[in-house]
Amino acid sequence: MNDTASVTAASQRPAPIVTRERAAVALLFFLNGMVMGAWAPKIPFFSQALGLTESMLGLMLFVFGVGSLVMMPIAGMQIARFGSRQVVQITTLLYIPTIVFITLVDSVWSGAIAIFLFGGLTGAMDVAMNVNAVEVERQMRRSIMSSCHAFWSLGGLFGAATGGTLIATVGVMGHVLLLAGLAVLLFLVARPMILADAPHPSEEPVRARLPLTPLPWLIGLIALFCMVPEGTVLDWSALYLRNELNAPTEISGFAFAAFSLTMAACRFAGDFVRDRFGGVKTLRVCGVLATIGLLIAGRSDSVALALVGFAIAGIGISNMVPIAFSAAGNIPGLVPGVGLSVVTTMGYSGILFAPSLIGFVAEHTTLSTVYTAIPALLLVVLALSHLARYADRVAAT
Numbered sequence: 001m002n003d004t005a006s007v008t009a010a011s012q013r014p015a016p017i018v019t020r021e022r023a024a025v026a027l028l029f030f031l032n033g034m035v036m037g038a039w040a041p042k043i044p045f046f047s048q049a050l051g052l053t054e055s056m057l058g059l060m061l062f063v064f065g066v067g068s069l070v071m072m073p074i075a076g077m078q079i080a081r082f083g084s085r086q087v088v089q090i091t092t093l094l095y096i097p098t099i100v101f102i103t104l105v106d107s108v109w110s111g112a113i114a115i116f117l118f119g120g121l122t123g124a125m126d127v128a129m130n131v132n133a134v135e136v137e138r139q140m141r142r143s144i145m146s147s148c149h150a151f152w153s154l155g156g157l158f159g160a161a162t163g164g165t166l167i168a169t170v171g172v173m174g175h176v177l178l179l180a181g182l183a184v185l186l187f188l189v190a191r192p193m194i195l196a197d198a199p200h201p202s203e204e205p206v207r208a209r210l211p212l213t214p215l216p217w218l219i220g221l222i223a224l225f226c227m228v229p230e231g232t233v234l235d236w237s238a239l240y241l242r243n244e245l246n247a248p249t250e251i252s253g254f255a256f257a258a259f260s261l262t263m264a265a266c267r268f269a270g271d272f273v274r275d276r277f278g279g280v281k282t283l284r285v286c287g288v289l290a291t292i293g294l295l296i297a298g299r300s301d302s303v304a305l306a307l308v309g310f311a312i313a314g315i316g317i318s319n320m321v322p323i324a325f326s327a328a329g330n331i332p333g334l335v336p337g338v339g340l341s342v343v344t345t346m347g348y349s350g351i352l353f354a355p356s357l358i359g360f361v362a363e364h365t366t367l368s369t370v371y372t373a374i375p376a377l378l379l380v381v382l383a384l385s386h387l388a389r390y391a392d393r394v395a396a397t
Contacts (some may be wrong), residue, residue, distance in 0.1 A: 017142075019136075019139075019140060020193040021136045021139060021140075021193060021194070021195040022136055022140065022144055023190075023193060024190040024191075024193035024194045024195070025129060025132050025133045025136050025144075025148055025190075025194070025195070026147070026148055026151045027151075027186050027187075027189060027190040028088060028092065028125075028129045028132070028187075028190055028194075029129055029133075029148045029149065029151040029152040029155065030151045030152065030154060030155035030158075030186065031092070031155060031183050031186045031187060031190075032095075032122070032125055032126065032129065032152060032155065033151070033152035033153060033154065033155025033156040033157075033158075033159065034155035034156070034158055034159040034179070034182070034183065034186075035095070035096070035099055035122075035155075035159060035179065035183055036122065036155075036156055036159065037155060037156035037157060037158060037159025037160035037161075037163065038099070038159035038160065038162070038163040038175070038176075038179050039099065039102075039118075039159075040159075040160050040163065041160065041163035041164045041167060042099075042102070042103070042163065042167070042172065042175075042176070043057070045167070045172050046060075046102060046103075046105075046111070047060075049105070049106070050105065050106075050107070050108055050111045052108070052111075056108070060111060060112065060115050061115075062352075063112050063115050063116050063119065064115045064116070064118060064119035064122075064352075065119060065348075065349075065352035065353060066116065066119065067115070067116040067117065067118065067119030067120035067121075067122075067123065068119045068120060068122055068123030068126075068348060068352065069123065069345055069348070069349060069352070070120060070123075071119075071120035071121065071123045071124040072123040072124065072126070072127050072341050072344050072345040072348070073341045073342070073345060074124070075087060075091065075123070075124035075125075075127040075128055075337070075341060076127055076131075076335075076337040076338045076339075076340060076341025076342070077337070077338065077341070078337075079127070079128060079131050079199075079335075079337025079338075079341075080199065080335040080337045080338055081199055082199050083196070083197045083198060083199040084128050084129075084131040084132040084135060084195075084197050084337065085132065085194050085195060085196045085197055086199075087124075087128040087131075087337075088125065088128035088129050088131075088132055088194065089191065089194065091121055091124045091125040091128050092125055092187050093187070094121050095118075095121040095122065095124075095125050096180050096183045096184060096187070097180070098114065098117050098118040098121055099118065099176055099179060099180060100176050100177070100180055101114045101117065101118075102114045102115060102118055103172055103173060103176045123344070123345075123348065126344060126348075127337065127340055127341050127344050128337075129148075130145075130148075130325050130329070130340050130344060131197075131329060131337045131340050132194065132195055132197065133145055133148045133325075133329075134325070134326060134329030134330065134340065135195050135197040135329075136195050137326060137329075138330075139195060142271070142275055143270075143271040143272075143274045143275050143326065143391075144271055145270075145271070145322035145323070145325055145326045145391075146267045146268070146269075146270025146271045146274065146318070146319045146322040146323075147267060147268055147270070147271050148322070149267050149321065149322050150264050150265075150267035150268045150270075153260065153263065153264040153267065154264065157260075157264070159179070163175060163179075166178060166179075213334075215331055215334075215387070216328060216331055216334065216338075216339045216342040216343060217342065217346070218384055218387055219324055219327050219328050219331070219339075219343050219384075219387050219390070220324075220328070220342050220343040220345070220346030220347065221346065221380070221384065222283075222320070222324045222327075222381050222384050222385075222387065222388075223321055223324040223325070223328075223343050223344070223346055223347030223350070224346045224347055224349065224350045225350070225377035225378065225380055225381050226290075226317060226320040226321050226324065226347070226350075226378075226381060227321060227347045227348065227350035227351050227354075228350040228351075228354040228374065228377055229290065229294060229313065229317060229374050229377070229378070230317055230321075230350075230351060231350055231351035231352075231354050232354065232358055232370065232371070232374060233255065233256055233259045233310060233313065233314075234256055234351070235358075235359075236358060236359070236362065236367055236370070237252075237255035237256050237259070237297075237310060238252040238253050238255060238256065239252070239367065240255070240297075240306075240367040240368070240371065241254075241255050241303055241306060243367070244366060244367055244368055245300070245301070245302070245303050245306055246303075247303045251303060254307055255297075255306065255307060255310045256310075258307045258308075258310045258311040258314065259310040259311065259313060259314035259317075260314060261311075261314070262311045262312075262314035262315045262318070263314035263315070263317055263318040264318075265318075266314070266315050266318035266319065267318045267319060267322065270282070270318060270319035270322060273319070274319065274323065274391070278388075278389075278392050279323045279326070279327065279388035279389060279390075279391035279392045280385055280386060280388045280389050280392075282319060282323060282388070283319075283320060283323050283381070283385045283388040284382060284385045286315075286316045286317070286318065286319050286320045286323075287316065287320065287378050287381050287382045287385065288316070288382070289312055289313075289315050289316030290312075290313050290315075290316025290317050290320070290375070290378055291316070291375040291378045291379070292312060292316070293309045293310065293311070293312030293313030293314070293315070293316055294309065294313050294371050294372075294374055294375050294378075295309070295371075295372060295375055296308060296309030296312065297309030297310050297313060297371050298368050298369070298370070298371030298372035298373075298374075299368070299372060320381065321347060323388050323391050324343060324347065324388070324391075325340060325343060325344070325347075326390075326391035327387060327388055327389075327390035327391040328340045328342070328343035328344075328390075330390045330391065331390055332390075358370055
């Protein structure tokens, strides 16, 4: 009896902090973020090569978003059939060449096709690696989602920081070939360690379609209302500092820097915090911090205080989306890939489309008003925060 109890307790004990499967999914997040970060300094060259006006470039970036939103649900359904390991391998192998394809285009139509594929495969890989992270969480019986998103942030910083220097040194094509080569190398290192999760071929077909139950859509609303503030800081904080707080140009970028640095740092601590206090409490504290930070930034009359506000907002926003993603992957009776595809699609639409709507609002009011009003969305998140309890099923499965 005692031996049986000991074996049961050992089987329920969390795995070591670092495993091969955790390292693999972290590398995939870093790879995805690195390619996305490297895309940012390439955008002016892409626009120049095709002779795009600012409005045409805006439409191209919209096509990127459409590609992501189209492919995310499809990826979720394929994960239900084949498992996340197979889908993440295929999407990664298709994702890497698209950054080369974008560099080779010579017309608006080929550019639109390339950027649609780039956006679509970015979204498909994103769903697959998030589902794989959920499966690794289940295997390890501990939270890892926040640190995975931290590795995505590090990859983005690395890709963006090295991109401009490499383009200036070896040219646009040299940069993209080095980038693709490094991405392939990272994939080859990760591939043998990727967790081979079980597909769900025996599930009824209806369970692999878009769900009719409200639960994943409500969790998706949490992700959406957490990512709208992130997109607003990304696209509008520099203009806010420069135009409304009279910050010099060299200081205006510090708003997003303060936000992203605190967000990345707190994501590395987020898994420990969530395991210690639970998803519901963590989400609520993060929501309150994000609300306070955005209100400070929006009501500030000085650049320094606004930067403090954005830094606090980064701390708050840091672990809200990872908790929503973990909850989506652990909804009872729903295939993980389907739940996550709904939540990621809704969440990323906040970053892709909300900033343009906010620009329209800001044109008729002020960005100060925008940053003061955005916390109203976080009040909805707080009202739905009890749904974060599904993220805690990681330790119970």
